[in-house]
Amino acid sequence: xxxxFAGIIISWIAPGFTGKYTKHHPIxxxxxxxxxxxxxxxxxxxTIVGIADYFTATSFSIQSILIxxxxxxxxxxxxxxxxxxINEHQRHETGNLMIYLHYFILSINLREYPHFYK
Numbered sequence: 001x002x003x004x005f006a007g008i009i010i011s012w013i014a015p016g017f018t019g020k021y022t023k024h025h026p027i028x029x030x031x032x033x034x035x036x037x038x039x040x041x042x043x044x045x046x047t048i049v050g051i052a053d054y055f056t057a058t059s060f061s062i063q064s065i066l067i068x069x070x071x072x073x074x075x076x077x078x079x080x081x082x083x084x085x086i087n088e089h090q091r092h093e094t095g096n097l098m099i100y101l102h103y104f105i106l107s108i109n110l111r112e113y114p115h116f117y118k
Contacts, residue, residue, distance in 0.1 A: 012103060015096045022094040030088040032095045036102045037082055043106065044075045078105070 015022075051071065054064040 012100075015094075015099065019094055019096060022096070023092065026092045027095045029090045029093050029095060029098075032098060033082065033086060033088050036098060040078060040082075040102065040105060044071065044078075047071050 048071065051064075051067050053059065054061075054067055
């Protein structure tokens with residue numbers, strides 16, 4: 001368990017030190033953006049599945065509507081920010097910042113899934 005945790009931490013920190021090397025081998029930014037967006041869309045889909053328990057005949061309430069509205073607002077905010085406002089034709093980018101931003105989004109999203117921790 002500790003080795004796995006150390007591997008995750010190292011994989012998060014190491015790209016911060018490789019910028020000068022990866023500048024010489026830039027990524028295809030549009031491809032990275034597409035892959036990260038697909039991952040986040042899957043996570044939002046899992047969020048919808050996770051909140052399905054709030055939409056039963058016995059538990060449906062105003063809270064159910066607020067939860068769905070919050071998830072939808074987060075999704076649309078993500079799409080506007082990362083799909084419409086980012087220039088996907090950037091050149092000479094390492095993509096590290098984009099990856100780190102998605103770590104933050106994924107960590108927030110994963111906290112909402114208690115079944116991932118079982």
